[in-house]
Amino acid sequence: MIGTQLIDDYARNISDEKQQSVISGSAAGTNKRYQVLHKDYPDPDALRKLAASIKDHTLHHLGDYLAKAEQALVSRGVNVHFASTDEDARQTILSILQGHGVTQLTKSKSMAAEEIHLNPFLIENGVECLESDLGEFIIQLDGDEPSHIVKPIIHKNRREIAETFLREGIAADYNDDPETITRRARVYLRKKYMQAQAGITGANFVCADTGRLALITNEGNSRFGMAPVGVHIALVGIEKIIPQEKDLAVFLNLLSRSATGQQLTVYTEFINGRKSANQPDGPEHMHVVFMDNGRTDVLASNCKEILRCIRCGACQNVCPVYRQASGHAYRSTYGGPVGAVLSPILFGSRFPELADLPKASSLCGACNEVCPVDIPIPDLLLRLRDKAHREHIHSPAAIPMSPFAVLATSPSLWRTAMTMSKAMNHLPIQVAPIKPLQDWLGQRTLPDSHGGDFRKWMKNRKPVHKS
Numbered sequence: 001m002i003g004t005q006l007i008d009d010y011a012r013n014i015s016d017e018k019q020q021s022v023i024s025g026s027a028a029g030t031n032k033r034y035q036v037l038h039k040d041y042p043d044p045d046a047l048r049k050l051a052a053s054i055k056d057h058t059l060h061h062l063g064d065y066l067a068k069a070e071q072a073l074v075s076r077g078v079n080v081h082f083a084s085t086d087e088d089a090r091q092t093i094l095s096i097l098q099g100h101g102v103t104q105l106t107k108s109k110s111m112a113a114e115e116i117h118l119n120p121f122l123i124e125n126g127v128e129c130l131e132s133d134l135g136e137f138i139i140q141l142d143g144d145e146p147s148h149i150v151k152p153i154i155h156k157n158r159r160e161i162a163e164t165f166l167r168e169g170i171a172a173d174y175n176d177d178p179e180t181i182t183r184r185a186r187v188y189l190r191k192k193y194m195q196a197q198a199g200i201t202g203a204n205f206v207c208a209d210t211g212r213l214a215l216i217t218n219e220g221n222s223r224f225g226m227a228p229v230g231v232h233i234a235l236v237g238i239e240k241i242i243p244q245e246k247d248l249a250v251f252l253n254l255l256s257r258s259a260t261g262q263q264l265t266v267y268t269e270f271i272n273g274r275k276s277a278n279q280p281d282g283p284e285h286m287h288v289v290f291m292d293n294g295r296t297d298v299l300a301s302n303c304k305e306i307l308r309c310i311r312c313g314a315c316q317n318v319c320p321v322y323r324q325a326s327g328h329a330y331r332s333t334y335g336g337p338v339g340a341v342l343s344p345i346l347f348g349s350r351f352p353e354l355a356d357l358p359k360a361s362s363l364c365g366a367c368n369e370v371c372p373v374d375i376p377i378p379d380l381l382l383r384l385r386d387k388a389h390r391e392h393i394h395s396p397a398a399i400p401m402s403p404f405a406v407l408a409t410s411p412s413l414w415r416t417a418m419t420m421s422k423a424m425n426h427l428p429i430q431v432a433p434i435k436p437l438q439d440w441l442g443q444r445t446l447p448d449s450h451g452g453d454f455r456k457w458m459k460n461r462k463p464v465h466k467s
């Protein structure tokens, strides 16, 4: 779990600068997505419904498709491993690296690797592990955590990045020009690619029929990470399987548009297996580690639709709570609406305190509207709220609702409370009778109460006579 502050507390203390970075970064993604999706598809909804049905079908037959993918990968000379837990996944990867004598590697962006905190684990065990995605590289330099699925440094501005580069000796002088920052990172990383003995990647999709991995990036870093090394390890969540290569046409078109507003990312790699005899470069050994780490629990839950997720981040970009609070407020690798559903189920047995995340939503439905695989996120949030209620898991920040229930079920008490509520317009929040109510009011600007006006209006209104 990342941090312990409750989401309300985190949002209250976030700096203006950080909040502004998150708001502008997420708004840009939303606008571009809308334009490029609607320009190319007259009915994007039909496409996402198709994507949802392919994902549902795959999840329904996940065991079969995993077995098929394993068979196809093995036939191409790839070593396949299955990891039930995060610890299994970490140990599997470490033993592969040790088996090949690897002490230095580069890693491209992978949410699965973030989820199991792979990087610090490998470093602790004597393997130099360098993030090669620019955003993740900056996160690593700062000892920070990503706060967005696609844009890990959405919460940082270029001044902060330039200061980091200066502090860490990546740059000799301060320069916050984005192109200069990128060029400096590139010079630094190029050397590291050539020194590395292994490359770790994730995979956006694995095709069960051929075992082919599809990987998308905008920086080409995963390609660089694989070309000069002897060993490639792909860490993949088991839900990344799709039945056939031809399904990639649906998912690649949706993923890039939803994630970054591009028709296709700059680099789309299709990885067939280890290097063939007539290829001059590429890894001689390839390992795919399929990781469960709670995914089968999600599959068995009444929120299994969340496993359709293709990690585009569109729901984060559009969510008013995410924009105000930032990804770090969710205290988990997955922030925003997707995280509010996924994190409590994936990690809830180890971190029951994440059960409050489904409440971090106004249920406005924007997340469902933009989701390229049509996940009914608001419905799933309600199901999780209901579960927490039935299991008596209460968020520490929640206001007790029993006094409200007493008021709302007694007409005379309700009338009195409505009349008195006008007085609250002129009182400071400190006079609220309980601390949680003070905190709740402290973060909201409520409209003035007109308590009882509607009842008066109803009572005095003139009947309308139809002629």
Ligand code: SF4
Residues within 6 Å of the ligand: 149, 258, 308, 309, 310, 311, 312, 313, 314, 315, 316, 338, 367, 370, 371, 372, 373, 374, 375
């Ligand atoms: S839940 Fe949907 S919108 Fe959110 S990251 Fe996943 S695929 Fe994208």
